[in-house]
Amino acid sequence: MKTTTPTATESPETTSQPEAPNAARIYNYTLGGSHWRPADKAAADFMFSLVPSTPKWVRMLRDFLQTAGRRLRDEGLTHFVDFASGLPTEDHIHHVVPDAKVVYSDLDPSTVALGREMVAGLPNVLYLQHDVRDSKALLDSPEVRSFLGGERRVAFGLSGITVFLSPAEISALFHDLYEWAAPGSRLYVTYETKEPELMTPRLEQFLDMFRQAGAPFWLYSLQECIGLSVPWKLPEGGLVPLREFLGLPPDHITEADHEGVGLEFYAAILEKP
Numbered sequence: 102m103k104t105t106t107p108t109a110t111e112s113p114e115t116t117s118q119p120e121a122p123n124a125a126r127i128y129n130y131t132l133g134g135s136h137w138r139p140a141d142k143a144a145a146d147f148m149f150s151l152v153p154s155t156p157k158w159v160r161m162l163r164d165f166l167q168t169a170g171r172r173l174r175d176e177g178l179t180h181f182v183d184f185a186s187g188l189p190t191e192d193h194i195h196h197v198v199p200d201a202k203v204v205y206s207d208l209d210p211s212t213v214a215l216g217r218e219m220v221a222g223l224p225n226v227l228y229l230q231h232d233v234r235d236s237k238a239l240l241d242s243p244e245v246r247s248f249l250g251g252e253r254r255v256a257f258g259l260s261g262i263t264v265f266l267s268p269a270e271i272s273a274l275f276h277d278l279y280e281w282a283a284p285g286s287r288l289y290v291t292y293e294t295k296e297p298e299l300m301t302p303r304l305e306q307f308l309d310m311f312r313q314a315g316a317p318f319w320l321y322s323l324q325e326c327i328g329l330s331v332p333w334k335l336p337e338g339g340l341v342p343l344r345e346f347l348g349l350p351p352d353h354i355t356e357a358d359h360e361g362v363g364l365e366f367y368a369a370i371l372e373k374p
Contacts, residue, residue, distance in 0.1 A: 125187040125212040131159045136188055136215065151307040154358040158366055161343050162261045162291060163192055165368050168347055169289035170197040172370065173256045178287060180249055182206075182240065183258035184233040185265075189216050194258065195226050202252075204245055206231035233262060234270055236277050253283035263329070264293040264319055271329045279332050279373055288333050288371040291343060292326040296363035304362055326367060333371035340367040 122144035130137035130145045137145075149155050170181070179201045181194050186205035189195060195203045205220070205228040207213050213230040220226040227248045231239045239245055249255070257278050263271055278288060295304075311318040321329070326340055343366035344354050359365065 123209065123211060125207065125209060125215075128159065128187050129190065131156050132163055132190075132192075134188075134190055136190070148307065148310075151303045151310075152360055152364075154360055154364065157354075157358060158293075158343075158364075159261075161347060161349075161366065164347050165289075165291060165343060166194065166258070166260045167192060167197045169256075169258070169260070169368075169370055170194050173287055173289065174198045174201065176287070178254070178256040180252045180255040181258060182245075182249075182255050183260075184231075184236065184239075185259075185262045186216070186228075187212060189219050189226070189228065195220065195223065199225075201225065202249060203227070204229065204239075204248060206233070206239055208232045233259075233274065234266070236274055237281060240281050253281065254285045255282060255287075257282070257286065257288045259288065259290040261291055261293075263290065263321075263326075265316055267317070267319060268321075268325070268329060272331075275330065275333060282373050284373055286373045288373075290330075290369060290371060292323075292329075292340065292367045293320055294323055294326060294363075294365050294367060295320045295360075297322050299362040301361045304360060304364075320364075323365075323367060330369070330371055334374055335371060336369055340369045342366065343368045 122140040123138075126137045126141040127145045127148075129135075130141050173181075174197075181198065181201055182204045183194055184206055186193070186207050189205055193205075195201070202225050205216060205226065207216065207228075207230065210230060213228060216228045220228055227244065229239065229242070229244060259274075266274065275288070308318050308320075323340065327335070330340070342354075344351075346368040
């Protein structure tokens with residue numbers, strides 16, 4: 102996969118253009134992939150005009166997915182359940198941990214349809230349509246129970262997802278996952294934060310865009326994120342900036358990347374002891 106954002110002269114996939122942009126394809130465009138349409142590019146470029154640091158943060162989120170996958174593999178985790186997975190491209194979990202069983206899920210039917218095509222023929226990958234807000238329905242489904250072979254010591258994935266969930270939804274989800282999982286399970290998660298008292302016109306327009314689309318964008322404080330992680334056990338270092346989790350140098354994130362509101366991503370691999 103390319104690591105640069107496509108330019109207007111590059112060609113997306115040669116199928117009919119949809120009426121509306123698709124979140125998974127916008128994400129893929131932002132990562133420099135090829136699974137996007139003109140509507141997705143237009144939406145992404147508008148987002149970049151409002152929050153210019155978006156491509157950098159998205160690239161780091163994908164790096165988080167890979168780093169977390171490798172760490173969990175080294176800890177002996179062999180079963181992954183990734184929520185709101187988007188498109189399972191060559192930089193997703195099943196490529197990073199090729200010997201693991203991976204359950205992908207997404208709410209959008211077109212994303213699931215394309216995702217299934219991309220992993221067709223892989224016996225260790227299952228892709229299902231599912232709403233992350235009802236995790237038990239996925240985990241207790243016959244397909245997942247059979248695929249996991251009854252294994253409940255799993256690695257759950259919520260990379261770049263909590264920003265689309267309310268506090269009540271996050272709390273319910275984390276408790277449901279904890280209740281279902283066996284001891285030794287992990288939850289790799291990211292949070293997007295800002296300083297509560299700070300706002301800019303561009304960020305307000307960015308947030309309003311998501312509100313109008315029916316997908317409110319929730320930016321929490323660090324302390325709120327720590328509280329929302331209950332009942333999962335935080336690692337010894339707690340939630341750390343995504344840059345630090347990835348081992349990137351301090352100057353990788355510039356003052357401009359904080360977008361005037363203290364924008365910051367935090368990450369951790371939580372545990373059920």
